[in-house]
Amino acid sequence: MRAASVQRTGGPEVLEVRDVPDPHPGPGQLVVEVDAAGVNFIDTYQRSGVYPVQPPFGVGLEGAGRVVEVGDGVGEDLGPGRLVAWKQAPGSCAERVLVEAAEAVPVPDGVDAETAAALMLQGLTAQYLCSATYAVRPGDAVVVHAAAGGVGLLLTQMVVLRGGRVLATTSTPEKAELARAAGADEVLAYEGFAARARELTDGEGVAAVFDGVGRATFAEGLDALRPRGVMVLFGGASGQVEPLDVQDLNAKGSLYVTRPSLAAYTRTRAELEERAEQVLGWAATGALDVRVGGRYDLDDVARAHEDLEARRTTGKLLVLPGGPAEAELGRS
Structure with a gap:
């Protein structure tokens, strides 16, 4: 499979798309075929070395897609064929990614993969900020x-x-x-x-x-x-x-x-599920409008980082690993 990676820290130019072995799940893990991966400032901080991560490492943390394989101990609600989303799975800018079952949430009917991927990190962040950090x-x-x-x-x-x-x-x-x-x-x-x-x-x-x-x-x-x-x-x-x-x-x-940090506000599975259910539920009912400001194919991940850092964008940026044709259809 193909995946975006960082072999050395630096600017967007250090991002590479490489052929890497397919992942295989261990106990409590899923392999997901990625439909959409979110692009976030934390990705740029890790890539540049502001947040230290030892290279080489896979790019991206957030996404949504279909489960293709599960390890022992994974519940039926996260079984093969299920559309799931996550906020924390290193290497999410790839055709497939290994996701801990504890980090994956089922996506409800009425919410597509792009919307779910656009909501997990930023949507959950917005939710905890105004409901818990300062309860408006x-x-x-x-x-x-x-x-x-x-x-x-x-x-x-x-x-x-x-x-x-x-x-x-x-x-x-x-x-x-x-x-x-x-x-x-x-x-x-x-x-x-x-x-x-x-x-x-x-x-x-x-x-x-x-x-x-x-x-x-x-x-x-x-x-x-x-x-x-x-x-x-x-x-x-x-x-x-x-x-x-x-x-x-x-x-x-x-x-x-x-x-605050999202990790501190989703410390338990129950807290993650509660926040995700509210945010995805708002999207399903139309109470929340999710703006995708840019769609990029996997080979354009460096441009996605450049656009985000240059403040040339609005809304959410997504990488669609399915290929240029699929990405171009929805490019904003």
Whole structure:
């Protein structure tokens, strides 16, 4: 089979597509024929060495596809022929991948493989951010940074589903329109967003800032918060933030700062299933609109990384290992 791999860390140019042996399942494992693999910033962090992973390693963690083979101890709900999705299976940008059964969730009727692959990492992230890290209540105003991105569009919709008010930041008029279509009440420029957020909340400030941008927005985001507000830093697309003097949290109104991870919010099988069932259920009923912003064949995985890092995209990027013809049919 063919798979995207990293033999040495570096820029997108280090990505290679190679012929590798087919995987075979051990106890508690599945082999899945990959229909769609998600492209995420964590993939670029691992590829570049920001998150240390010893090369060589397979690219991609997230995806969806049909089970083709199972190992001992795998339940019937994950048997051969079943469409499943996952958020954590190293080497997912490949024609086939080995998935731990504990990480795979059945995809409900009404949700296709592309939608499921687009939701597992970013959708579950958005879900835990607004339901657990800071549980948005009706009437809460929150800032969602990069609201036209993969997490941002989903998070905006989920905050609205919970009765919250979204003050979205975007970088272009086109992205602003996407954020508004997702339900954002206001769209702000990055420059001066904290002052504008305070104006829109009658000087009080917002309940939470959901920040996946990092260095470029973090410090100003603290000024957007109301007393006892919550800074939720869940990514660093612009770079890692500077060290924080915790006394600043006192001076700015007894603020909270947290750096959550999806792994910490899906520590048990029950928690993973609960979050996945809600997110996939919203997609099945049409309550959640999932935007696929780019589809790439396997040989174009380097271009997918380039487009993501250059912020040329909106929504979710997918690699479709089925080949150029299949990928081209849906290219956005």
